[in-house]
Amino acid sequence: MSERPVTDWRELVDQDVVRLAALGHEAAYRELIRRYERPVFSLIYRMVRDRELAEDLAQETFIKVLNAIDSYRPEYKFSSWIFKIANNAAIDQLRRRSLDTLSLDGSPHAESAEAIEATTLQVGDDRESQLDEVANRELGAMIEEAIGQLRPEYRNCILLRHVEGRPYEEIAEILDLPLGTVKTYIHRARNELRILLAAVRDE
Amino acid sequence: MMTTAAHLTTDELDAFLEDHPTPRATSHLATCAECQMMVTLDREVVYHLGALPEHVPSYRFADGVMARVTVGHPVSAPVVVPATPRALAARRRVLVAGGLTGAAVAGAFGWAILNPAAALGFASPALQQGGHALWAGMQVGLSSAVDQPVLAWVTDMVAAPMRAIPILVGAAGAYALALTGMRHLLTEPAHHARG
Structure with a gap:
């Protein structure tokens, strides 16, 4: 074959x-x-909400993938694998960290007051103050924050579908979930974000 | 606005997001304020999700990864990739077109040499006269040039063609070297993996 x-x-x-590479x-x-590097880091960062930790995990991901490049099976998409x-x-x-509940207090990896503040999530208990706060922010930033409040299994589904633009079938392959479950998770996630958006609009 | 028809299902909402709603969903949406609001908010949510910026890792990220990756069997040869079927087809088309053009030109020349009268017959009388004069001039010029002592080597070479081989090989080598040099100068810088 010509090269x-x-x-x-x-x-x-x-x-x-x-x-x-192989x-x-x-x-x-x-x-x-x-x-x-950007999509993988973005996905992990939006999942764990801690920049340093996300960078470590993204590096581990690449190291694992690249060191096993010989075992890659071309019938699957590389993107699905990574x-x-x-x-x-x-x-x-x-x-390990139950981050979705610990996040109220910021990342346990945070070493400064700024880092704690940056990794702290606002949750529904303090809805009024939360809405007061988000009213002054860009809607995109509000959505970003709202993603952090979703259950992890909803979060990765909605990120892969609507941020990374992956089709339902590929998401099912990535997450090892039935297609129907993926669709349900995405609809529930969108429903939660929709409710939040409607609440912001009513303010 | 009130409606009794069933509200949009999740699949129908999805279909709206992908801009191919079913006729039932479209007609229901025309009469249901609740679903209209739902579709509007859904579209807004999806729009904002799609517009979220990518987060960028630190500039040391790639080096950090590469420092801990074992690159398989190091290869120093230039990176080549099998040509795609499309590239091969394009290359084949260029070769065929070039071959046909070359054959046509060579055929035309051959025919013109073998049939000079007929070839000149295509031209106007003035051009014919000019052609004859040019051809006669070339013949005279060539015969007198070959008789010059400075071109004795050409005569020798015609007499003994084997002597031409080293010269032709040398010329071909010089041409190949020049081509390689030009290609090297015109190639984009390679992707350096380190440093």
């Missing part, structure tokens, strides 16, 4: 880049990192 030198990595599909081309590893590992890393972390 051509790589002049522009962007024209290669993930499968080709993975194949080149052949030992270091530049191909770099290209995979370049393609996925998101699955990223999601598992985030969920494991949430389980």
Whole structure:
């Protein structure tokens, strides 16, 4: 089969880049990192709500994936594989730390007052003050914060669907969940966000 | 506005988000204020989710990963990727078109050399005269040039073609070197993995 030198990595599909990485081309590893560092880091960060921890987990994700690049099966999407590992890393972390409940007090990793404030989530108990606060913010920031209040299983579903733009079938593959469950989680998550948005609009 | 029809199902709400609602959902939405509000809010939520900015890891991220990754079998050869079927087809088309054009031009020349009278017959009388004069001039020029002592090596080479081989090989080598050099100069910088 005829071959051509790589002049522009962007024209290669993930499968080709993975194949080149498996052949030992270091530049191909770099290209995979370049393609996925932001979406993977964003997903993990929005799950664990702690920048430092998210960076550690994202690095672990890449290290795990790139060190096992030989075992990649091209019949699956590379994105599904890396998101699955990223999601598992985030969920494991949430389980270990029960972050979704601890988040009231900010990240346990936070070492300064600013870090504690930055990682603290507002929850529904103090709804009035919460709404007062969000009224002065951008709607996008409010949605971002609201995502942090969702149950982790809703959170990863809605992030993959509406932030990363993954189809339902791929999300089911990433999360090892039946398609119907994925749809239900996404609808419930959207329902919660809708209620929040309606409340903000009524203010 | 009140309606008795069943409210939109979750699948129907999804269909609205993907802009292909069912006729039932569309007709229901026209009469149901509650579902209208739901669809509007859903669209707004999805819009804001899609517009959320990407979070960016620190600039050391990639280096941190690469420091802990074992790159398989190091390869120093240039990175190549199998050509896609589309690229192969394009290359084949260019080769076929080039071959056909070359064959047509060579055929035309061959025919014109073998049939000079007929070839000149296509041209106007003035051009014919000019062509004859040019051809006669070339013949005279070539014969007198070959007789010059400075071009004795050309005559020798025609007499003994084997002598031409080293010269032709040398010329081809120089041409290939020049091409390689030009290609090197014109290639985009490689993606350096480290540093």
